[in-house]
Amino acid sequence: MPKNKNDILQGTLVLLVLKTLSSQKRMHGYAMTNHIQRVSSELLRVEEGSLYPALHRLENEGLVRAEWATTENGREARFYSITSKGRSEFAREEENWERLTEGVRRVLRYA
């Protein structure tokens, strides 16, 4: 399968989802894809095929909570919100990410 340039790097999806949820009260999957796409100025595109499994895994791990609710245009949707456990996980993930990108940047500059 050819990799799309703006496919999300494996492992960063969780970070993005947690970040998105920590800045919003609650959100459904569709809104999340739009949000990430918009905020990243269309640089990042979330694969639906990865998003939903990831969301359900996070739910199982207790990092997010899910509930059914009605959207503004009257559809039933599954809304996700972050838990306190999710927040601390997000902090850890973010730190990891910083370290990773910093490391990568240094290597790139050096070599």
Add this chain to the structure above:
Amino acid sequence: MRWFRRLFNVFRRENVSAEIDRELSFHIAERVDEYVAAGMTPDGARRRALLEFGGFGAHKEHTREMVLNVSIEAFLQDLRFAVRMLLKNPGFAAAVVATLALGIGPSTAIFSVVDFLLVRPLPVQAPSKLVVPYVQQHGNSLQPAFSVPDYRDLQRDNSDVFSGLLASRELIDGLGFSGKAEKVMDLYVTGNFFSVLGLKPALGRFFASTEGERALADPVMVLSYAYWKSRFGGDPNIVGKAVAIDGRAITVIGIAPEGFYGVSPWANIQGYIPLGMAPISGADPDDFLENRRYRAISLLGRLRPGVSVQQAEAALDVEAKRLSRDHAAEDADLRLPLFPEPATRFDDPRNGTLTVVSTLFLGLSAVVLLLSCFNTGNLLAVRATFRQSELALRAALGAARGRLRQQLLVEWSVLSIGGGIAGTALGLFLSSLAGAMKLETDVPIRLDFHFDWRVLLFAVISTLTAGVIGGIAPALHGSRRNLNSSLNEGGRATTAKHRRVRSAMLMAQVGGAMTLLIAAGLFAHSLRRAEHTDLGFDPDHVLNFTMDPLLTGYNRSQGTEFFKTLLERLREEPGVISASTAYAAPMSYVVVGDTLSIKGFETPKGQPRPRAMYNTVSPDYFATLHIRLTHGRGFTEADDDRGDPVAIVSEAFAERYWPKLDPIGRTFTMLSNPGHDPRVVGVAADVRYRGIAGPIAPYFYVPFAQRPGTDSWATVQIRTAPSADSMVPEIERALASIDPDQPVWDLKTMHQGLYTMWGLLIFRLAAGLGAFLGAMALMLTLVGLYGVVSYDTSRRTREIGIRIALGARPSEIVRMVVRYALVILAVGLAVGFAGSLATSRFIGQFLILSPLDPLVYVLVSTSLTLVVLLACLVPAGKAARLDPISALRIRRER
């Protein structure tokens, strides 16, 4: 926690599925709205949204896997599915299970025998600590036979290495209780016997430690649990009552625990009596408790915790040196080697013949197991290719690849477990057949091949091995395929690699079958040879039976008289040509030998002192068995206990000890019977008493009336005019009229008597077992080859159709198929030849012909060739008769 939650979700999986459906549908609906808002038509928007979303089913599955504990759910699902698939294909399932069972069954059965012979510990406390000391004198063979004084010294001086040392002596007695005496196998034991073994009585009491120390002082006995049940119906009141052992009253004081059969696995001991009582059975002289020369008891020691066999052996070395010094007359040049109990069960603990035999047959059965694995491997691979399109379809519908593989694995596991269970059942059946084997003796020999946990563990390991070997290749085969090509070609794709794997398995199969068949052929040919070997006597028209008048209380001279009268009476019977007695009939389990000093023969330095087996016979023995006397005279009625001691030696004896000298008139001394130096009066032709092959050992005869010891055990041999078995009823009638109270056993023809472990039985067993394993191998090969070749030709229907359409003649088609089979055959035969060469060194020692016997090799390769051709001719003929039109029209033949 997370795992638990997923597990919990398994129980609400219907909800989960619906929920995921709703969630994903919402996503698509929103996306459609977005595109419509951007100006697309609803239909176009919907198509685009779905396209972008990708495989809905796959995403759903994926998400489900996150929510549910899929491994369990999937496993249950796969299990149901596997059982359903197999039930839909009962022929296939039965073929696989049967093939596996044919592999697992025989090897498990053979292992159950090996377990009994070499592994299973005695049913006593901490059996791994038990060791058996041996006696080796003058560098002669090892004997597990001690004198009582030597035993007492050993016990006194070595309590630092042994926490207990017991002695025992096996004897056959007559046990009388209201009526005719019944022959029983008794163990005469030291007072510490049961305490050293750590056993508690099922009833009554065991012996006190002092019981058995003095001759004939303790007329008590303990019955085995099984004998108590069978003879006395488990009557608890028997304790305290008296029974007659060899005509003397002995009180039963206790019952041994259930399942305890004595201290050697093959002897089923029925009663235990204090050692000091042994002279009542007549086998031992009254002074045997004090006579250092008289070696009749075997020892069993329990090592102290932390003491190794080596340390104990070092202690015995010191003891042996002291005994040699202090008792030079009896114990000169003594060694006392020590072995763990299991090594001492059946033969000389040093050479381990039994271990070699066991390894050999386990190895051969492992080959059968391997063949059955290859066969199932092929069956599965064939099925996997048939199912290719089904699997491809399911992969396209969203099944994860790992999931498909897991499913095949579950299906295979169901099959192998089925095969394992069927194999174990087959093994149980086969081992019960082996347990019912006739050993041609009425002596209660135990053949207890029951399935204990070791045997079951072996069956499980065999099943796992079969599962891994048989399952790996086809499992990979089934899942790692290009989906596209599988769908497009209608499941006809067969890569060259898979064909190569199959061919290699077939070649290995033919090779393995050849190795097995060669072994079987060699054993069978050996048996034929053995049956036609010149034994030095004529076994035709000879009837044997054994009696021991001491069992009913006769003394030595009464015993001599008894047989004299018996023989006279028998000679009067019509059809009896001659009758005689012998202590040991050829090939019987009874054997007696002695160390000798021979006048005129100096033992070369460093060589063992002369030792020979001998026989005590009545005057007519040589005439009855047609044993030729080459020099001098035979025995006469005058050679009795009043006459001078005389002996007849075998040709090998004369040759070895008095080469180029006239043996007549020379004398020798028997170590256990000094002061009665027999003078040689004749030389007899060599007779094979033990073993069919190899050089015949020196042997000698003394008259029954001059026998050493007090025993009157004898085998009566009768030469009959009509066939020997037709005389059985008449002889039985005659015996009943002479003395109806005398137990008689082993009444059978000399021919039957040859089939003992020392005679032909070992060859018959090897030939039978070899033939069985060989037949299995042949059948597996035939089925495997037939299956693969017909599968192969059916896969190539289109190709063959095209060939025929293009003008290929049927004979060419047949040749094409046969060529493939011949390549397999040629390589297989080469593999088999190499395998046979590798095993020939092993097998060679059990044969009486060369392990490279050309006749066997020719016969086996010819019959294998025929089988291979047979296996491929049917499918080849079918291919040749193919109608090209319909062959080309069929897209998929299923």
